[in-house]
Amino acid sequence: MALNTTVKADHDAPPITAMLANFVVNHPSRGWSDQVEEQAQRTFANWLGCAIGPATHETIEAALAAVQELAPSAQASLLGRKEKVDMASAALLNGISSHTFDFDDTHLKTIIHPAGPVASAALALGEHIGASGREIIDALVIGVEVFCRIGNAVYPDHYDRGWHITGSTGMLGSAAACARLLKLSAAQTQMALAIAASQPTGLREQFGTMTKPFHPGAAARAGLMAALMARHGFTASHRALEAPRGLLQVFSDKTDWSEVTERLGQSWEIALNTYKPFACGIVIHPSIDGCVQLREQHALQAGEIDKVVIKVHSLVLELTGKKTPRTGLESKFSVFHSCAVGLLFGKAGEHEYTDHTVNLPEVLALRARVEAIVDDAIDEASADVTVHTTDGRSVHVFVEHAIGSLERPMSEAQLKAKFVDQSAPIIGAAQAEQAWLLSRALAAQKDLKALLEAATRN
Amino acid sequence: MALNTTVKADHDAPPITAMLANFVVNHPSRGWSDQVEEQAQRTFANWLGCAIGPATHETIEAALAAVQELAPSAQASLLGRKEKVDMASAALLNGISSHTFDFDDTHLKTIIHPAGPVASAALALGEHIGASGREIIDALVIGVEVFCRIGNAVYPDHYDRGWHITGSTGMLGSAAACARLLKLSAAQTQMALAIAASQPTGLREQFGTMTKPFHPGAAARAGLMAALMARHGFTASHRALEAPRGLLQVFSDKTDWSEVTERLGQSWEIALNTYKPFACGIVIHPSIDGCVQLREQHALQAGEIDKVVIKVHSLVLELTGKKTPRTGLESKFSVFHSCAVGLLFGKAGEHEYTDHTVNLPEVLALRARVEAIVDDAIDEASADVTVHTTDGRSVHVFVEHAIGSLERPMSEAQLKAKFVDQSAPIIGAAQAEQAWLLSRALAAQKDLKALLEAATRN
Secondary structure (H helix, E strand, O other), X not given: OOOOOOOOOXXXXXXXXXXXXXXXXXXXXXXXXXXXXXXXXXXHHHHHHHHHOOOOXXXXXHHHHHHHOOOOOOOEEOOOOOOEEOHHHHHHHHHXXXXXXXXXXXXXXXXXXXXXXXXXXXHHHHHHHOOOHHHHHHHHHHHHHHHHHHHHHHOOHHHHOOEOHHHHHHHHHHHHHHHHHOOOOHHHHHHHHHHHHOOOOOEHHHOOOOHXXXXXXXXXXXXXXXXXXXXXXXXXXXXXXXXXXXXXXXXXXOOOOHHHHOOEOOEOHHHHEEOOOOOOOHHHHXXXXXXXXXXXXXXXXXXXXXXXXXXXXXXXXXXXXXXXXXXXXXXXXXXXXXXXXXHHHOOOXXXXXXXXXXXXXXXXXXXXXXXXXXXXXXXXXXXXXXXXXXXXXXXXXXXXXXXXXXXXXXXXXXXXXXXXXXXXXXXXXXXXXXXXXXXXXXXXXOOOHHHXXXXXXX | OOOOOOOOOOOOOOOHHHHHHHHHHHXXXXXXXXXXXXXXXXXXXXXXXXXXXXXXXXXXXXXXXXXXXXXXXXXXXOOOOOOEEOHHHHHHHHHHHHHHOOOOOEEOOOOEOOHHHHHHHHHHHHHHHOOOHHXXXXXXXXXXXXXXXXXXXXXXXXXXXXXXXXXHHHHHHHHHHHHHHOOOOHHHHHHHHHHHHOOOOOEHHHOOOOHHHXXXXXHHHHHHHHHHHHHOOOOOOOOOOOOOOOHHHHHOOOOOOHHHHOOEOOXXXXXXXXXXXXXXXXXXXXXXXXXXXXXXHHOOOHHHEEEEEEEEOHHHHHHHEOOOOOOHHHHOOEHHHHHHHHHHHOOOOXXXXXXXXXXXXXXXXXXXXXXXXXXXXOOOOOEEEEEEEOOOXXXXXXXXXXXXXXXXXXXXXXXXXXXXXXXXXXXXXXXHHHHHHHHHOHHXXXXXXXXXXXXXXX
């Protein structure tokens, strides 16, 4: 046996596992402002559309085929599909689906995608136990709060190490949401969070593969099961999050406990949630926005573009620097491809990230003319875009905040259009309209039946 | 958004994900020495007894109750019980059971418990697909090889950080075993390992709670599902283990690739496996052995013991330094309790780690007289034990290697006695005898039916 080495340890961390459990159990229903409530409804509706859209994608077909080898019971719905599976597998599969197009919501402070783990678990469990819409929204707000506060405490160190933070902290959000739905005691909820703490899922190395969207699905599943285990008396460390050998100190050098403890129950992270207008990683959005703006303002044609020069923060290239993506999935991690489609088509929805589009000759030609310059003086949320034309002109735009950001949110009409664009091809226009209306008013639904009927195939 | 920081990265790692996949797929059946084969059989039989013993423990009752909320199909057996559940849940529950008494096997170089994740997944899958005993042993040897080589590559840094290495690397062993059983291609097996790589489970902070044995169960489940997903075309990074953002570099500063690549397919980690004579953490065994030896050699009575002084490596107290354990489970992490029962009863089986025993007045009285001195000149595998008597004598023993170690292995009779002691109370003496015989000769069984009939309740 080898000798062990000394590892730094903070023995004076506040009891955040217990504090969060008390918050989850005791915070009153709808105990927040109208603005927070509105963002929760938008978060749910945006997530639902994002989960319906990829329902027939090969990622879901492959994951569902594996789950079906277990001959699961028919407890909970798969969004956009006919099949039902057990509630834990439904949480997994809807969680995978909601992140498959990389089109879901983003908590910009941490690059967490909050709804995937939390809403997927809450909806699957809620369907099985007959929860009301109000209870789902409560569970969503509270689960996202736990999730994003943990994220705030460890970001950026945890993320920089290579963890996909949505999956590696998301199981705490889903455990919180499910504990709330199951009306667990504070002691049981503390155990649910603690059991979940042993199960971080997700490496950034998986970006560009099906395992990226697997991460929020696995987090949804793990949190739901942790809550069920806690309900039946399964035990874990009372300090699983904050102890010197607890999750946060194990997987991050940064552990800012105040991000968890300060104004807990008074400020709300879901109010900071944003929704993507483009079907790719958020760090590319300012660059695409710039390309779309230049295309519209100057009526640019592909043939007259000599060179595109973008200046961006180094993180943009670290995350999305694929020069020559070969598949639709890979192209979501290519700022070069994204700028090309923004200039060519004026948009970057799911259709612009297909295997077909990524290999179109005009896309390949323009992609090769996109040049990226790293400039860390430019914020990650911004981009500087210049297009040089073949006749020697150059046009320029600096995008401080992209469309879809907190500062420039999508309008209600834009959010609905995004929902319908994704879901109508799967469930039909009439059901898509109905699913939008019911999900935007979820808190008023006495149960989830009408919503799930609209959001699945019959 | 915050700025990212620079993280060290090794860009020149050998392609171990692909290398291990090729090994898993292409190494011939029974392609190892008789001695390796013998250890594989002993590993399986020891694991089986350890999984049957706790079948009715509250840990299993709680986990099974949670699984039953999913209304699982009846695909695979739960050892020592009547119920069947889906194969993934069977892998989970048998994996939990096999580690519940902390009585399972140990790969001393890494403190990994190899069989829990690997055998639990292989047996559950093997039962469902009708595998032969030969195929199970092949899958076990190959799965343990992948698991322990990864462990060797990252131990001790990974463990020192606070990860429970059995759960945090075990999903690679179970994925390998299941890929082998499913006869996946090398490309599919590479994906199975890569999907599993996103799912490390387990914090050392959970030691002393039910979540510790949850870790190998979760690893078994994750590897089995990863193999099923890969079979159906789910994708992940081709370099999920070795890339700069891959699992090993993310969760360990030490990444010794040669531990994976050198003599792969020629040397066998399962040959280094050991079996516990005492139902607690391996680092306490030398101390218990010393106490038992002194008791027997000097006919020590509790009443004449004034003080017990043990000198041990610091890791012993770090892992098992609980001074005042309150429950049977906690007492497994107390070298003080363990020495007391060794001196009082001459053994430290599961009965010596119950809630009842931990609160016996004579145990409490003697436990308070055990004093531990840290001496890092003493190896982790050794202990120096001195008992001072009330009449002023002192007796002393230095245990270089405890019984059950590689240097002093348990005899066949001892291993069988351990199996029967655990399993007879659960399945009856006749079935225990039968289960022992069939598991010790597993490779000769054409299928698993007779074994599973013996190893479950009817």
